[in-house]
Amino acid sequence: MEILAPFPEVTEAIAQVAGQTLRICIQCGTCTGLCPWNLVKRFSPREMIRLAQLGLEGFESEALWNCVTCNTCVQKCPRGVEIIDVVRSMRAIMNETGTIPASLKGPLGSLASRGNPWGGDRSERIKWSEGLEVPTYGPGTEYLLFTCCTQAYDPRNQKAARALVKVLKACGVNFGLGWDRESCCGDACRKLGGEELFLRLAQANVALFEEKEVRRILVASPHCLNAFRKDYKEVDGRLEVVHHSVLLANLLRQGRLELKKALHLKVTYHDPCYLGRHNGIYEPPRELIRAIPGVQLVEMKRNRDESLCCGGGGGGIWMEVPSGERFSKLRVAQAEETGAEVIVAACPYCVSMFEDAIKTTGRSESMRVMELSELLSEAIED
Amino acid sequence: MGERIGVYICHCGTNIAGKVRVSEVRDYVATLKDVVVARDYLFMCSDPGQELIEKDIPEHRLTRVVVASCSPRMHEITFRGAVKRGGLNPFRSFHMVCIREHCSWVTQDEDEATAKAKDLIRAAVNRVRFHKPLETVEYPVNPNVLIVGGGIAGMQAALDVAKAGYKAYLVERQPTIGGHMLQFDKTFPTLDCASCIGTPKMVSVAQSPNIELLTYSEVEEVSGFIGNYRVRVRKKARYVKPECTGCGECSNVCPIARPNEWDERLGQRKAIYRSFPQAVPVTFVIEKKDRGPCVQACPAGTNVQGYVALIGQGKNQEALRLIMEKLPLPGTLGRICPAPCEKVCRRGDLDEPLAIRELKRYAADQVDWENLPVPAIEPKKQRVAIVGSGPAGLSAAYFLALEGYRVTIFEALPVAGGMLRVGIPDYRLPPEVLEREIGYLRRLGVEIKLDSPIGAGHTLDDLFEEGYQAVYLATGAHRSAKLGIPGEETTGVIPATSFLKEVNLGSRPQIGPEVVVIGGGNVAVDAARSAMRLGASSVSILYRRTRAEMPAYPEEIEAAIEEGVRLEFLVAPVEVIAQDGKVKGLRCVRMELGEPDATGRRRPVPIPGSEFQVKADTVISAIGQVPDTRFLEGIKGLQVSGRGTVVVDPVTYETTKKGVFAGGDLVTGPATAVEAVAAGREAAISIHRYLRGLDLREGRPSKPSGQNWSEVSPEIPRRPRAKAITLPPDKRKDFSEVNLGLPREDASAEAQRCVSCGVCSECMECVSVCKAKAIDHKMEDEVVELEVGSIIVATGYDLMDPTPMTQFGYGKYPNVFTSLEFERLNNATGPTGGKILMRDQNGAFTRPPESVAILHCIGSRDVNYHEYCSRVCCMYALKFAHLIKDKLGHETQVYNFYIDLRCFGKGYEEFLKRVQDEGVMMIRGKAARVTDEALDDSEKGKLIVVAEDTLLGKLLRVPVDMVILCAAMEKRKDAEQVARTFGISIGRDGFFLEEHPKLEPVSTATSGVFIAGACQGPKDIPDTVAQAKAAASEALALSSYGRVSVSPTIAEIDPYICVGCQVCRGLCAYSAIEFDETRNVSVVNEAVCKGCGSCAAHCPSGAAKVKHFTDKQLFAEIDGLLERLRFGEAA
Known part of the structure; x- marks a missing residue:
């Protein structure tokens, strides 16, 4: 048997980043029991934390990059261990030594050089809105519609962005777009342990918002929402951020959003991790869906705080995951069980992941994925 | 009148009715003889159930009742009560049978359960008709409460009793109350300082007018019964009276250091000590055992341990003062005493005995005798004459002079000192040494008349006429014994005593070049060595036995050989060969050793035909001396024995003539100087008593005895015995002293080799500095009798000694500590003043550790030691971890090796989380071993703890500086004895057993005796205090109600049948049977009897019976049971 000696210095280093709570872990294993990875393969967050508690080699193994930061474990941890913070702290240690998976080098490099993880040109950041005649944010504009990198550069998600503009306009929301100088919110970057890079991105955005006197930000991605709400507090805490589902649900109640066109669809709603478990937003999207005439909303068995992650968070969207280990495939199968023909999501990652899963599992004929705005825009009379 | 019996069958919900078909049983019972009512009911114990009985009794004119339900214990x-309320005697008219535990719960079969229920009830109906009325008896209760053990449990119980207004006696074995809790530094999980919360309790106990505190005391015997106990308590002698102010000056001067038990032997305390500064009472205590073997062996009773201890501290004058309490000639005896003390010295068990004689000499030689203070003496008028100025005479003179008598010594010779002066050569005992000590006697007022023989010219009787009221005869044994061979009178044959006397008086006797000395004692060797110094060319000693039998001191023989004396063994002279009237030689015969003689030595026997000749110009005969009693010729009434010695009383040394005492060699024949000194002191005591008209025998000081000595720890480092400097043999040409004594630097080191057998050395230094005059070395144990109504035993626990678990290296590695040791290490009053420090190989504290491992479950949860969990270790281990981080800083690594963490109490889990958050490493896995074998550089100089992390399934080696073993809490070593004293049972775990684990947690098998705290099982402070309060509440219930009722179902002995054999008395576990001498019968003490039936079962005459369990009743019940066998199922 291999004989080991603990390395308290390593534990201390992890704690120093943001992993202080790893010390209070009592190794009960709740995290492992809840972790979606065990639906597809063996993975023990408990063991990873144990190794970190002793500063032992092993925590930095490939498994470290499994975590999709879905928050399932954190919200049930009896000890209050901030497991995601522990994971990103361990990843940060790996970043410092340059030992990260190959597939992450591209996105992180692009973030550093272009301010987005998708390798897109800065000049093309706002290109998705061409022809929509959306004004740029300026004095008197109420909301800055912050562009999610994925909606900016991924053609499938660009459709969702455009649909959102249509809905916002229909409600008469006073909003404007940003500028090419905008950078990624940095959520994935931070979750991947790119602590320094995250701070650079965040500081750049905050400086830009200050320059343009931005006060209210409207976001389409729950990841942007989470970053601005929580992570940016360390840089600037004055931002007011709202997810489109919340804003639109409010407008619906005020009667400003009118959904009159019947769609005759059976849909199911997938709770994105960062909207639901991370930010507690479960009902506004459902209110909106139910308000569409002819739409029947059915729930998957795992819904709300038990929702199954699409696998895209925490950098998962860039990981080389073998086909048989993708949560998105499990999720579309769960959606199928409900008999729904549409799976509605409210997060760009989920949209991408489910598009892929529907295609690769041969469900293209029976099922499609729609971003919430897309569904709403179809219910608006032209 | 016929009996009318009612039977009630309980369903107990489904507990009984689920198996027993109750309606069938009811119908069956209704058919039994005399049964007039038979009912079944869901819960007979409920109010409506009881009312059934109460109503039926008058309605159906019932005479007896049987209830079949659960166990009578319930x-x-x-x-x-129900039967009594119905108007019947509850014993005469009631019987209960158990059909739940005995029927429904013990079978799966309904038929079996139902049949057995019928049998039991039938038996009960048969039995109840023979019941007799009995009445419960009440006794008064003494409201006083005895609490045994002054730890936190005992203190709390005592305070609660006192608060209720009753008297509490608190008996504690240690010199202070406080117990283990006061050894701790902080308490978990609140981190209250143990002293801060403990000492107020101690002070309250001390100040409460209702609490009588008996510390340093133990309960020896308990008799009586609930409400009326008599308790005998031994208050051990503390040797310090309550006047002690606790100033501590005594400890500063005490020369004896002992391992400090309060500090778990990590540090040292003095023989006079106080456990810790806040001790209650503040009074110091002296640890004193039997006087050391050296003291007991000294004929003069010198306090050897005492003066050795003082020399060890460089207090030579004080040492000399102590020696001279018993011995007036320290420098002299420091040179020539045979030192019987050294032969019994227990340091010899370790390496070599202490050089006690040399130390005594050293002390005597360090002092300025001219200016040695003379004690204040109150002069008396009476005069005492002493005949002879040898050691016996000088000793008697000294002690009499100290008493104030006018003492005159009559010495026949022109010099004083007797044999010391004229028998022992100057190179062994320089005359100046003897003179300075005799000079001191003169300063005490002793008059010495030289050249003043007592005899024909100046008789003993004359002395009385001259006004001396008592006479002490100590003329010694100066006459040489005759060789008894032909030619003995030839010129050149000299008796050794004459020879040595001449030499010592300064003349140079004529000797030839060839000198032969005959004999084997010190006198022979002295003569031989003196002859060498006088210029003899050849000196031989002829001895008839071998060297092993020689009575001379080995070192003297050794010195003689060094100086050129030849020794011839197994040779005896047969005839002196003379030529021209002068010695020419000796005819000798060879000897061999035969059978042992009266002295135990093998008797020399001549070998026939082995004769040979030895050339000799001078022959010195040294074969022994005898007293010369010719000076007593003509004295009436003074008896002289056939051996030529004066006859005396062996205790008082009084001769057969009134007022005349004798001692020394004159009485014993040749013996040692120290024996003579001892005899002189005894005579002085006798004369002092005689002159005051007191009985000579009574009131004399007793000789110390006993063998209860301190243990000689095998851990004491070995050190050789110090050696005196001696003159090299080639320098020994004249009579200068050969032995030059111990060098100054060696003397105190040698003294410090003493193992302090008696612990307290009685050097009396403490007495001299105590301003309060509180010290009393003569104090004795005191036994007191207490009368109490109840007793609370709170005697606590012992920490397991982890030494046998060798895998953890306790006792082997200096930095493996027990938890209690660590508590002391961490405590401000501990050996390091509260600094957490490591130890070097010699046990000295050095620097703080950089890493510490805390090992849980050492001896707990381990079938090889204790199967149970000690319950407190997890929490104090976490406390230690916190305190280490707190005191030594965050960078100090702390590892806890645990099996499970049991943090069950209020605030405990939260404490765990806090400690984890502080960065303490928790390793789930019991440490398997601790080793210092390094596998690589990172482990060098460290203690490596090996354990599996069972969370990872990986084996760990954790190098640390310090290891703390959380050893099990275990029962006190003497728990069995304490349990016997108080009538408490002991559980499987060795702790005291409570009467019921849930419902009677503080009661015991003996009514009125309660238990509290860790003596009942491992527990933490909050649980201990809660139990103490519970026990106090039980005791107070008795005190406050003032009466106690005793069950009437007890034994009785019919005095008309009892034959007085007393078999029952030996059997009775409760000592409840007394014997009435006048009637010659055994009698049951009803208050004490528990009704167990041992006496009734064994009584050969059938006189002893237990009420309610008479033969008639039992046989009726058995008949009822057997009826089914006799008549088959139909019954």
Whole structure:
């Protein structure tokens, strides 16, 4: 048997980043029991934390990059261990030594050089809105519609962005777009342990918002929402951020959003991790869906705080995951069980992941994925 | 009148009715003889159930009642109450049978359960008709409460009793109350300082007018019964009176250091000590055992341990003062004493005995005798004459002079000192040494008349006429014994005593070049060595036995050989060969050793035909001396023995003539100087008593005895015995002293080799500095009798000694500590003043550790030691971890090796989380071993703890500086004895057993004796205090109600049948049977009897019976049971 000696210095280093709570872990294993990875393969967050508690080699193994930061474990941890913070702290240690998976080098490099993880040109950041005649944010504009990198550069998600503009306009929301100088919110970057890079991105955005006197930000991605709400507090805490589902649900109640066109669809709603478990937003999207005439909303068995992650968070969207280990495939199968023909999501990652899963599992004929705005825009009379 | 019996069958919900078909049983019972009512009911114990009985009794004119339900242990009292309320005697008219535990719960088969229920009830109906009326008896209760053990449990119980207004006696074995809790530094999980919360309790106990505190005391015997106990308590001698102010000056001067038990032997305390500064009472205590073997062996009773201890501290004058309490000639005896003390010295068990004689000499030689203070003496008028100025005479003179008598010594010779002066050569005992000590006697007022023989010219009787009221005869044994061979009178044959006397008086006797000395004692060797110094060319000693039998001191023989004396063994002279009237030689014969003689030595026997000749110009005969009693010729009434010695009383040394005492060699024949000194002191005591008209025998000081000595720890480092400097043999040409004594630097080191057998050395230094005059070395144990109504035993626990678990290296590695040791290490009053420090190989504290491992479950949860969990270790281990981080800083690594973490109490889990958050490493896995074998550089100089992390399934080696073993809490070593004293049972775990684990947690098998705290099982402070309060509440219930009722179902002995054999008395576990001498019968003490039946079962005459369990009743019950066998199922 291999004989080991603990390395308290390593534990201390992890704690120093943001992993202080790893010390209070009592190794009960709740995290492992809840972790979606065990639906597809063996993975023990408990063991990873144990190794970190002793500063032992092993925590930095490939498994470290499994975590999709879905928050399932954190919200049930009896000890209050901030497991995601522990994971990103361990990843940060790996970043410092340059030992990260190959597939992450591209996105992180692009973030550093272009301010987005998708390798897109800065000049093309706002290109998705061409022809929509959306004004740029300026004095008197109420909301800055912050562009999610994925909606900016991924053609499938660009459709969702455009649909959102249509809905916002229909409600008469006073909003404007940003500028090419905008950078990624940095959520994935931070979750991947790119602590320094995250701070650079965040500081750049905050400086830009200050320059343009931005006060209210409207976001389409729950990841942007989470970053601005929580992570940016360390840089600037004055931002007011709202997810489109919340804003639109409010407008619906005020009667400003009118959904009159019947769609005759059976849909199911997938709770994105960062909207639901991370930010507690479960009902506004459902209110909106139910308000569409002819739409029947059915729930998957795992819904709300038990929702199954699409696998895209925490950098998962860039990981080389073998086909048989993708949560998105499990999720579309769960959606199928409900008999729904549409799976509605409210997060760009989920949209991408489910598009892929529907295609690769041969469900293209029976099922499609729609971003919430897309569904709403179809219910608006032209 | 016929009996009318009612039978009630309980369903107990489904507990009984689920198996027993109750309606069938009811119908069956209704058919039994005399049964007039038979009912079944869901819960007989409920109010409506009891009312059934109460109503039926008058309605159906019932005479007896049987209830069939659960165990009588549960509800017998309930139904007795119902029967009583119904108007019947609850014993005469009631019987209960158990059909739950005995029927429904022990079978799966309904038929079996139902049949057995019928049998039991039938038997009960048969039995109850023979019941007799009995009445419960009440006794008064003494409201006083005894609490045994002054730890936190005992203190709390005592305070609660006192607060209720009753008297509490608190008996504690240690010199202070406080117990283990006061050894701790902080308490978990609140981190209250143990002293801060403990000492106020101690002070309250001390100040409460209702609490009588008996510390340093132990309960020896308990008699009586609940409400009326008599308790005998031994208050051990503390040797310090309550006047002690606790100033501590005594400790500063005490020369004896001992391992400090309060500090778990990590540090040292003095023989006079106080456990810790806040001790209650503040009074110091002296640890004193039997006087050391050296003291007991010294004929003069010198306090050897005492003066050795003082020399060890460089207090030579004080040492000399102590020696001279018993011995007036320290420098002299420091040179020539045979030192019987050294032969019994227990340091010899370790390496070599202490050089005690040399130390005594050293002390005597360090002092300025001219200016040695003379004690204040109150002069008396009476005069005492002493005949002879040898050691016996000088000793008697000294002690009499100290008493104030006018003492005159009559010495026949022109010099004083007797044999010391004229028998022992100057190179062994320089005359100046003897003179300075005799000079001191003169300063005490002793008059010495030289050249003043007592005899024909100046008789003993004359002395009385001259006004001396008592005479002490100590003329020694100066006459040489005759060789008894032809030619003995030839010129050149000299008796050794004459020879040595001449030499010592300064003349140079004529000797030839060839000198032969005959004999084997010190005198022979002295003569031989003196002859060498006088210029003899050849000196031989002829001895008839071998060297092993020689009575001379080995070192003297050794020195003689060094100086050129030849020794011839197994040779005896047969005839002196003379030529021209002068010695020419000796005819000798060879000897061999035969059978042992009266002295135990093998008797020399001549070998026939082995004769040979030895050339000799001078022959010195040294074969022994005898007293010369010719000076007593003509004295009436003074008896002289056939051996030529004066006859005396062996205790008082009084001769057969009134007022005349004798001692020394004159009485014993040749013996040692120290024996003579001892005899002189005894005579002085006698004369002092004689002159005051007191009985000579009574009131004399007793000789110390006993063998209860301190242990000689095998851990004491070995050190050789110090050696005196001696003159090299080539320098020994004249009579200068050969032995030059111990060098100054060696003397105190040698003294410090003493193992302090008696612990307290009685050097009396403490007495001299105590301003309060509180010290009393003569104090004795005191036994007191207490009368109390109840007793609370709170004697606590011992920490397991982890030494046998060798895998953890305790006792081997200096930095493996027990938890209690660590508590002391961490405590401000501990050996390091509260600094957490490591130890070097010699046990000295050095620097703080950089890493510490805390090992849980050492001896707990381990079938090889204790199967149970000690319950407190997890929490104090976490406390230690916190305190280490707190005191030594965050960078100090702390590892806890645990199996499970049991943090069950209020605030405990939260404490765990806090400690984890502080960065303490928790390793789930019991440490398997601790080793210092390094596998690589990172482990060098460290203690490596090996354990599996069972969370990872990986083996760990954790190098640390310090290891703390959380050893098990275990029962006190003397728990069995304490349990016997108080009538408490002991559980499987060795702790005291409570009467019921849930419902009677503080009661014991003996009514009125309660238990509290860790003596009942491992527990933490909050649980201990809660139990103490519970026990106090039990005791107070008795005190406050003032009466106690005793069950009437007890034994009785019919005095008309009893034959007085007393078999029952030996059997009775409760000592409840007394013997009435006048009637010659055994009698049951009803208050003490528990009704167990041992006496009734064994009584050969059938006189002893237990009420309610008479033969008639039992046989009726058995008949009822057997009826089914006799008549088959139909019954």
